[in-house]
Amino acid sequence: MVTPDTFVEYFNSEKFKEIYDTAFEPFKQNTEESRFVESLQIFHREAGDLHQKYHNKLTMNFNRYFYVNDDETHSLTAAFTDDNEIIGIELYLNEKYDTDDVWTKNEYALPLEEAVVSAGGTDVFHNYHYRTENQRYAYDLTNMVEFYHHNGDPGDLNAYFVFGNDVLAPLDGVVVDVKRDVKDNQIGIVNQDEPSGNYVIIEHENGEYSLLAHLKKDSVKVDVGDSVVTGEIVGQVGNSGATTLPHLHFQVMSDKELNKDSIRIRFKDFESLKQGDRVE
Structure with missing residues (x-):
């Protein structure tokens, strides 16, 4: 099962369809499975494997997790409900100034x-x-x-x-x-x-x-x-x-x-x- 703690295992193994299946239904309605899988495939190819770095919770029933690659050049933020449904994913090319x-x-x-x-x-x-x-x-x-x-x-x-x-x-x-x-x-x-x-x-x-x-x-x-x-x-x-x-x-x-x-x-x-x- 895809949870915040196992998310990187699924991502690093390129089990992107399984990640998509965990998503909140409104998220799926706004994001096609094929486009979701393709985006994560490209991101993984460029970033390599990820590990969890940060986690916080700013509102009830809403948890945010921040995953980065070893060089911290790329990052991914995933938002989960308390029931471990994914309600959003954002991909970043990190920049420092x-x-x-x-x-x-x-x-x-x-x-x-x-x-x-x-x-x-x-x-x-x-x-x-x-x-x-x-x-x-x-x-x-x-x-x-x-x-x-x-x-x-x-x-x-x-x-x-x-x-x-x-x-x-x-x-x-x-x-x-x-x-x-x-x-x-x-x-x-x-x-x-x-x-x-x-x-x-x-x-x-x-x-x-x-x-x-x-x-x-x-x-x-x-x-x-x-x-x-x-x-x-x-x-x-x-x-x-x-x-x-x-x-x-x-x-x-x-x-x-x-x-x-x-x-x-x-x-x-x-x-x-x-x-x-x-x-x-």
């Missing part, structure tokens, strides 16, 4: 009083931003209770634990840009026209700029030119912009323009953070 060793000159505080890191780190398993240069070291911050993002109707924004939480200035600085009037999305709707949604950008010493994005409509409490201090409330977590669930997008950039490079964040109280970490 010299900028992984370039940290912010400033040290930053977390911009929420408590949070769970839903995306963050220096690999594609922990951080979906990692492949995109202008967001590579960004963090998505949310909050959960026993793997649940909400308590109540999943379509109700106010049921989400993080929605409306205070967003704090991560360091002393001067506000250089704000947006406050973008409507919060209903769950499942994504606003690609204004991907950052409502946001605050703060200029700090050493030519660094923090971005706090996806804020709640009309919650921004600061204006351009305002001086802020670490821990000052600048807005509230929302669901505006290119987001499917309420969360805070936090990154540090080399310029106030939204398309500038992100910089790996040096935190005051943590050596590093990655997906799955809880901060209280």
Whole structure:
């Protein structure tokens, strides 16, 4: 039987049809068996055998496993239900960047009083931003209770634990840009026209700029030119912009323009953070 622990045995033996047979029915409906098998055959030919490296669980009944080859040039992420049905597989050609060793000159505080890191780190398993240069070291911050993002109707924004939480200035600085009037999305709707949604950008010493994005409509409490201090409330977590669930997008950039490079964040109280970490 294909389970997270035996997945590599089946993969390395090229038993791809057996892996497909383990998949969740909606996955099969969207993925033809022949195309699935062919994709894994090509990937195995290029990558060679795999072994398990990471595992995490960020939501109820949903487990993610990260498998890599010996040289870590290729990787595969598989998502399983608690009943060991495969609900998704992603194939990656791994890339590492010299900028992984370039940290912010400033040290930053977390911009929420408590949070769970839903995306963050220096690999594609922990951080979906990692492949995109202008967001590579960004963090998505949310909050959960026993793997649940909400308590109540999943379509109700106010049921989400993080929605409306205070967003704090991560360091002393001067506000250089704000947006406050973008409507919060209903769950499942994504606003690609204004991907950052409502946001605050703060200029700090050493030519660094923090971005706090996806804020709640009309919650921004600061204006351009305002001086802020670490821990000052600048807005509230929302669901505006290119987001499917309420969360805070936090990154540090080399310029106030939204398309500038992100910089790996040096935190005051943590050596590093990655997906799955809880901060209280």
